[in-house]
Amino acid sequence: MKRKIIVFTDLDGTLLDYHTYSFEKALPAIRLLKQRKIPLILCSSKTRVEIEHYQKRLDNQHPFISENGGGIFIPKGYFRFNLAHLGYPIREDHKYFIISLGVAYSILRDAIDLLQDRGFKIKGFGDMTVKEVAQITGLGLEEARLAKLRDFDEPFLFEGDEESLLKAIKEMGLNCICTKEGFYHLMGKNDKGKAIKILTRLYKKEFSHIITIALGNGPNDIPMLERVDYPILLKNPHGVYNNILRPHFIKAGIASAGWNKALIDLLPLLE
Ligand SMILES: [Mg+2]
Structure with missing residues (x-):
């Protein structure tokens, strides 16, 4: 067949x-x-x-x-x-x-706030202007605007001890992947x-x-x-x-x- x-x-x-x-x-x-x-x-x-x-x-x-x-x-x-x-x-x-x-984006943003409060040097797309997202991704301004309209995943920049960050995220019941050096995605178990x-x-x-x-x-x-x-x-x-x-x-x-x-x-x- x-x-x-x-x-x-x-x-x-x-x-x-x-x-x-x-x-x-x-x-x-x-x-x-x-x-x-x-x-x-x-x-x-x-x-x-x-x-x-x-x-x-x-x-x-x-x-x-x-x-x-x-x-x-x-x-x-x-x-x-x-x-x-x-x-x-x-x-x-x-x-x-x-x-x-x-996981809903609002929950991911709450988690980012919490991690920032705990001293992790994190900057998510939600913390950036359209211009900043365009600068770090190489996207045009209109595409960067669309990249900020998120439902299930928060991309972020991070500097510091990766192991303790990943541990903290795991303890929150969330997941994190690194797609390139210093560039991460916070999300659920999807x-x-x-x-x-x-x-x-x-x-x-x-x-x-x-x-x-x-x-x-x-x-x-x-x-x-x-x-x-x-x-x-x-x-x-x-x-x-x-x-x-x-x-x-x-x-x-x-x-x-x-x-x-x-x-x-x-x-x-x-x-
Ligand atoms: Mg790819």
Whole structure:
């Protein structure tokens, strides 16, 4: 039986280039996915509105996963079955069914306040102006504004003893990951892998036989890469794999060009 291929992808440093956030070099593979009607699921630490912005630019109408697996957004009418009785914490708005796996942003902000009171040198997106977020991320001002509209994950800068910070966060029942030197994300027990698992189940219900591919470049992509049939790891901008390479991972190049080549090479082998 013909199996439906599903592709999950991280954005920053994976589909999008470092510094410029361009996906220009990935366009041939993006076109191929469209021709073959292969869903491309954006799965990022970015917010809902940031991902919607990229979906528009990519002409992508598939479900997406925001803020490190905090929220799964499924366009209404996308799946033929009723999502309401599957046992997930689900709500809806005018556009989506939303499965929330993350901790509410207000709780994360309270935790940041508490950590600051305890002397940890932390500065979260919520403590920064749009201009500051733009400066530290390299985003444009409008994109930085969208990056501050958070639901489930607070990115922050930290200087100091990482071990005691992680211990304090764990004691609060929260989770923290470092995505690059000095740059962290505070969140609940959600991760990209848990969100991928749910969406994979939904696609299986819709298509019975599926093959899953995921592409990522950072430590927060590992739970996602470990849940798919074909995990593809991209290099960091210095051309190495961040010490997170597992033996079964498919090795790819850097950001959008590496993303493009990996899919152009792999897809013909699966069909
Ligand atoms: Mg990334």
